Amino acid sequence: MASNDAASPVMMIKGACPHDCPDTCALEVHVKDGVALKVTGSSLHAPTAGVLCTKVARYTERTYHPNRLLHPLRRVGKKGEGRFERISWEDAIQTIARRLAPMAAQNPEQILPYSYAGTMGLVQGESMSMRFFHTLGASLLDRTICTSAGTAGHEITLGSRIGIDMELTDEAKLIIFWGSNAITSSVHFWARAQQAKRLGAKLIAIDPYRSLTAEKCHTHIALLPGTDSALALGLMHVLIRDNLIDRDYVERHTLGFESLRERARLYDPGKVAALCGITAAEIESLAHLYGTTRPALIRANYGMQRVRGGGMATRNIACLPALVGAFRDAAGGILLSTGGNFNVDDDALKRPDLLAGRRPRTINMSTIGHALLAKDAPINALIVYNSNPVAVAPDSTRVTRGFAREDLFTVVLEHFQTDTADYADMVLPATTQLEHLDVVKPYGHYYIMANNPAIAPLGEAKPNSEIFRLLAHAMGFADPCFSDSDETIAQAAVSTDWDFNAVRAAGWKRVGLPKRTARFADGGFDTPSGKVEFYSSRAQGLGLDPLPDYIAPQEDTRSQTATRFPLAMISPPARNFLNSSFVNVQSLRASEGEPWLDIHPDDAAARGVVAGNYVRVFNDRGSLELRARVTDRARLGVVVGLSIWWRKLARDGKNANELTSSDTLTDMGRAPTFYDCLVQVEAL
Ligand SMILES: Nc1nc2c(c(=O)[nH]1)N[C@H]1C(S)=C(S)[C@@H](COP(=O)(O)OP(=O)(O)OC[C@H]3O[C@@H](n4cnc5c(=O)[nH]c(N)nc54)[C@H](O)[C@@H]3O)O[C@H]1N2
Numbered sequence: 001m002a003s004n005d006a007a008s009p010v011m012m013i014k015g016a017c018p019h020d021c022p023d024t025c026a027l028e029v030h031v032k033d034g035v036a037l038k039v040t041g042s043s044l045h046a047p048t049a050g051v052l053c054t055k056v057a058r059y060t061e062r063t064y065h066p067n068r069l070l071h072p073l074r075r076v077g078k079k080g081e082g083r084f085e086r087i088s089w090e091d092a093i094q095t096i097a098r099r100l101a102p103m104a105a106q107n108p109e110q111i112l113p114y115s116y117a118g119t120m121g122l123v124q125g126e127s128m129s130m131r132f133f134h135t136l137g138a139s140l141l142d143r144t145i146c147t148s149a150g151t152a153g154h155e156i157t158l159g160s161r162i163g164i165d166m167e168l169t170d171e172a173k174l175i176i177f178w179g180s181n182a183i184t185s186s187v188h189f190w191a192r193a194q195q196a197k198r199l200g201a202k203l204i205a206i207d208p209y210r211s212l213t214a215e216k217c218h219t220h221i222a223l224l225p226g227t228d229s230a231l232a233l234g235l236m237h238v239l240i241r242d243n244l245i246d247r248d249y250v251e252r253h254t255l256g257f258e259s260l261r262e263r264a265r266l267y268d269p270g271k272v273a274a275l276c277g278i279t280a281a282e283i284e285s286l287a288h289l290y291g292t293t294r295p296a297l298i299r300a301n302y303g304m305q306r307v308r309g310g311g312m313a314t315r316n317i318a319c320l321p322a323l324v325g326a327f328r329d330a331a332g333g334i335l336l337s338t339g340g341n342f343n344v345d346d347d348a349l350k351r352p353d354l355l356a357g358r359r360p361r362t363i364n365m366s367t368i369g370h371a372l373l374a375k376d377a378p379i380n381a382l383i384v385y386n387s388n389p390v391a392v393a394p395d396s397t398r399v400t401r402g403f404a405r406e407d408l409f410t411v412v413l414e415h416f417q418t419d420t421a422d423y424a425d426m427v428l429p430a431t432t433q434l435e436h437l438d439v440v441k442p443y444g445h446y447y448i449m450a451n452n453p454a455i456a457p458l459g460e461a462k463p464n465s466e467i468f469r470l471l472a473h474a475m476g477f478a479d480p481c482f483s484d485s486d487e488t489i490a491q492a493a494v495s496t497d498w499d500f501n502a503v504r505a506a507g508w509k510r511v512g513l514p515k516r517t518a519r520f521a522d523g524g525f526d527t528p529s530g531k532v533e534f535y536s537s538r539a540q541g542l543g544l545d546p547l548p549d550y551i552a553p554q555e556d557t558r559s560q561t562a563t564r565f566p567l568a569m570i571s572p573p574a575r576n577f578l579n580s581s582f583v584n585v586q587s588l589r590a591s592e593g594e595p596w597l598d599i600h601p602d603d604a605a606a607r608g609v610v611a612g613n614y615v616r617v618f619n620d621r622g623s624l625e626l627r628a629r630v631t632d633r634a635r636l637g638v639v640v641g642l643s644i645w646w647r648k649l650a651r652d653g654k655n656a657n658e659l660t661s662s663d664t665l666t667d668m669g670r671a672p673t674f675y676d677c678l679v680q681v682e683a684l
């Protein structure tokens, strides 16, 4: 054992934040005598700039949390009840292998992995796990829960997501936060936007909610949820009508301008204002600002694509920088994601060749409730890691009924006894970022990041990679890839471009073009035509309109459904949580208080809702109780429940997904429509 000698040195271990956040910060883990004392942000890594968000600044509180899962557990109570007994790893692995083997022999598609971005590490994400499931021939998972609509809209318009370098943000003179609450979800980008503001930039927020970000911008356009595609068309209308476009750029580097002009002509500001629930003057003035300011940057995030027309919304927004030639400036253009810069060898990580010619079915994670309740070709085993579907998937009624099936064999790899772990047959304790090795591909900056283990695993926790290694060996899988160490996997992931050991020693490595390059100044888009595709044959091939269009929300405030459920509910991320992670960290939960519903004073008055009292929020899918916060942060007709709470930590054991739908998916990308959700509210 290490001594407690005060003279023993504090070691500084280089890590990378694993969370699903664009900033992927460089961590410094301060370790003394094998204990992590604190985690700080590196000042040498430009995007991190020495600062962490409040959540990860408390990473040690999460890691050493008294409720960390430290041993394998077997269920002794009913499904969902959360009663378990401790077992050995040997017993756990053998039991799982014994349960999976006959299913694998009979029909491996009965087995489904369910995972998302609890860690964005490539090693603890999809490496050993997918090798394991590919060897089995298990059902594949369509990982659609977050970005797939926006990704698809971006793809058909601009190609892969090579967003502008966030380190140039302070040079922009106009920054439009479009469906992005950066103070919450990308605080390092926000810090740079603040600097731009100090240097004279105008900041605009397009968001139905006066978020922490919107309130600090010069202008806030509070449109109705799901109407962004119309707003973008309205801006195009004015830009073209008033000749504010960059004709040279349009001629050289875009496809289909004449058809776009015809389409945009249909969306005059009066019509668009009515669709979006804003004024024509707001559209006119934003178009003029955008058409006359350089460099102009759109910071789009994923908030506007969680509605039926989410793909189209992203597509229309992505057309704007080409129209005004904003791509000519290194600090201009659009930043949705920088993921397209990184050349990761996915096949080496996941080894799809192990499928050996089989083509298993694919199950959409966003409709997991439907999938678990299906009678035909049922799913009989579910292995969950890096995700908390019982809390985060839409349409909780179906999801919980599916997870409650007594005949479903469920294994959950977790740090904590989450809502999902409560439904497990076996819970396996996983290591956190401080305890394992990884390499992280970011989506908000240009650095590939390495994570060194800083402390030994707590209790009997094991890395995901090791758990799947053990399972593979117990199942008798012979491929040598199941003996790969985590270092070998990390190197395989990045082998084409980098030496992992060098990245590991440095902590990070910048990739992509040299700084200050305006990547698309001379076109070179990775679309079929090499141009920005205002007209997209690929979209047409997918059965979609080849041109930008307006797709109304499924649950439109002007629809028949709205007579019974007149309020549009959105449930975007709370600042002190990361999706459903950190909700169980006491200090962070205390900062959020409790599950609130923000409601406009007029909507509250019309329903006799009093600030601070509980209300019932409901639709045909379900009902939940929240505490009312009467505030004009929520625009008229929109209610906001910041999320994602653990169901079991809420007073009625439910969260916002009790009300969200899994019947409607997005126009592109098969994603959920979390923010396309009509409700009614009544005082309790
Ligand atoms: N603190 C914190 N940070 C996070 C997360 C977290 O939970 N907490 N989650 C992480 C993850 S997984 C993701 S995907 C990103 C998400 O981060 P963002 O992409 O920024 O997305 P959201 O926070 O979902 O939404 C941003 C804003 O979009 C607004 N919005 C909702 N509907 C609409 C609409 O129809 N149109 C427009 N224009 N705006 C709309 C919301 O009110 C919200 O203020 O953040 C990541 N970072």
Ligand SMILES: Nc1nc2c(c(=O)[nH]1)N[C@H]1C(S)=C(S)[C@@H](COP(=O)(O)OP(=O)(O)OC[C@H]3O[C@@H](n4cnc5c(=O)[nH]c(N)nc54)[C@H](O)[C@@H]3O)O[C@H]1N2
Residues within 6 Å of the ligand: 020, 115, 116, 117, 118, 119, 124, 145, 146, 147, 385, 386, 387, 388, 389, 392, 393, 413, 414, 415, 416, 418, 430, 431, 432, 433, 464, 571, 572, 573, 578, 579, 580, 581, 643, 644, 656, 657, 660, 674
């Ligand atoms: N109503 C509503 N629902 C939403 C959203 C919303 O805005 N509103 N946002 C959606 C979005 S954008 C997303 S991305 C999803 C997010 O959904 P998820 O990806 O499920 O994210 P988390 O809720 O953070 O759950 C991740 C879990 O992984 C665990 N974990 C972390 N690291 C490891 C590890 O190394 N090993 C193992 N075994 N486990 C680990 C954490 O403890 C945590 O419980 O939620 C979606 N759901």
Ligand code: SF4
Residues within 6 Å of the ligand: 017, 018, 019, 021, 022, 023, 024, 025, 052, 053, 054, 055, 056, 057, 186, 187, 188, 578
């Ligand atoms: S969650 Fe985001 S802002 Fe916070 S430390 Fe991680 S990468 Fe940085």
Ligand SMILES: [Mo]
Residues within 6 Å of the ligand: 020, 145, 146, 147
């Ligand atoms: Mo997400």
